[in-house]
Amino acid sequence: MADQPIPLRRYFAANTVALAPSAVAIAALYGAGFLAGRPALIAMVGIAVVTAVLVQRYLASLARFARFVGELSDEREPVMPRLSFAPATEELATAVAMLSIGWRRQRASIDNLAASAQAIVDGLPDPLIAVDRQRRVVRINQAAVALLGPVGAERDLSTAMRHPQLLSAVDALLETAPDGNFIATDQSAVEFVLAGPPELDVIAHLRRLPRAAADGSLALIVLHDTTAQRRAERMRADFVANASHELKTPIAGLAGFIETLRGPARDDVAARDRFLGIMAEQADRMRRLVDDLLMLSRIEQHEHARPDREIDLENVLRGVLDLLQLKASSRGVAIEFAVAAGLARAVGDHDELTIVFQNLIDNALKYAKPATVVRVTAEPAEPGRVAVAVSDEGDGIPAAHLPRLTERFYRVDNARSRQLGGTGLGLAIVKHVVNRHRGRLDIQSTPGKGSTFTVTLPAVGWLGGNVTPQGVTPS
């Protein structure tokens, strides 16, 4: 870049300062009579010309030095200028350049640290918001942006989250006494519902830092989604309530009949026989309920462990059909059974899959219209899978019920299911067993026409070679 012209005032001032000693010396020599007027004038002019040239060069070097120092703060690496008429400035420029390199390195490492801090904060799975002393948002991680949407920097927390419980908890955390000390302890937690959709149960953990961070952060807010936990708690509570309710009815029935047999019907032989029959039915109902509950709990306990035996689905299905043949005949329902030729063996547990198909075929027989056909087919499905479908020509299930059908005790028609001896746990057991097998349960139903329940299971040879041959215990 071309040198800038030197301002005239500075040039004259520098010349005056540089010429002053020579001028004083020549004037003294002239005054003392050692120098005549003409030589004194010639000497003075000569010195002035040489000084003017030197001062110009010197000032130009200084200006280049000043520009070089100025450029050091830019992003670009500046070029070291030639400073031949100001040797001291050349050394200074070298020292300043070294200083600038050190400073750049330090700035790079600070930038790296800041980037790593943000990366760590962004990597946190829970939403995090950092606010300053004035409750303004100074930092927010990606999980928080995903939950709350973008939040403008330096905006008050209330622009992102308008929950009075949260805002007053943050205010309490940041409140100071007249002596400047914080009033509240350095952490708290507050629960609230985050408006949806979907509505979320959230717990916010608040923590005040010992002192404000470099970016001004003083309080951290970490949000934790407790919706699933809450739902599980509710489901557990519902389950206990439902199970107790299911047991309460037969117990009350039994107690009533015992009371009657002890009292008014003590000597009534006919009534006693009838009551004992009903009591046996109620006891049987309780036994089935307890058996199903125990089975459900057993399957849940080892749901994470995938079965690894090879099983012959045709064999399993034939066993189930033999068991249910009598029930089918008594209801006047025919069973059609078809297995695709050369069907691959499935990976699973023989006993558990027997329970699955027993439940599905039992439902089909129970809910089928009399004199209709229940079809059971087994065939290859998508690559590496086999599918067993159980179809009936029953009343079908309205679509609104389908998503909840596998919940424990969920019944489309409570009275009908009870009257047919159902506990409402069959499909819940089916779902858990199928999950454990890493399989899938699909339900298709058309009200008035019938339903098809399809279980898809992994076929042998598609599990990455971790299948154990039948009858061999894995080591």
Ligand SMILES: Nc1ncnc2c1ncn2[C@@H]1O[C@H](COP(=O)(O)OP(=O)(O)OP(=O)(O)O)[C@@H](O)[C@H]1O
């Ligand atoms: N094939 C089907 N056709 C119509 N409705 C069905 C069929 N299968 C199941 N359902 C409905 O789904 C509900 C839940 O079925 P699930 O098998 O879990 O219970 P259940 O049959 O009543 O009792 P159980 O525990 O003895 O099997 C049933 O009560 C019934 O309303």
Ligand SMILES: [Mg+2]
């Ligand atoms: Mg059932």
